[in-house]
Amino acid sequence: MTDVEPKSPLTIMLEAVRHFHSLARALADSQPDQAARYMRDARKMGRKAARYVDNQDLRQRIASDAPMSKEEWERFCGPSDFDG
Numbered sequence: 747m748t749d750v751e752p753k754s755p756l757t758i759m760l761e762a763v764r765h766f767h768s769l770a771r772a773l774a775d776s777q778p779d780q781a782a783r784y785m786r787d788a789r790k791m792g793r794k795a796a797r798y799v800d801n802q803d804l805r806q807r808i809a810s811d812a813p814m815s816k817e818e819w820e821r822f823c824g825p826s827d828f829d830g
Contacts, residue, residue, distance in 0.1 A: 760795055760799075760808070764814075764819050764823065766788035767788055767813040769784045770782075770784040770788065770813040785812075788808075789809055791808075792809040795808060796809050803822070804823075
């Protein structure tokens, strides 16, 4: 068995926010109500995580009303396996 480095709670929260942003972008045209729910949940998590984020721009964007683009997430946090 290999040793796996556990992820920090902040990393896990940011990944969840990123995932919700991705879902909201994907559903914005076909299911706007569901996209709005994902963004609501992303904002809630983003506000909780924001106090622990050092980057002021990221802090403002994760708690905003508009979903961040894939390019924005990559600029702040690097590439992701699940971001479509």
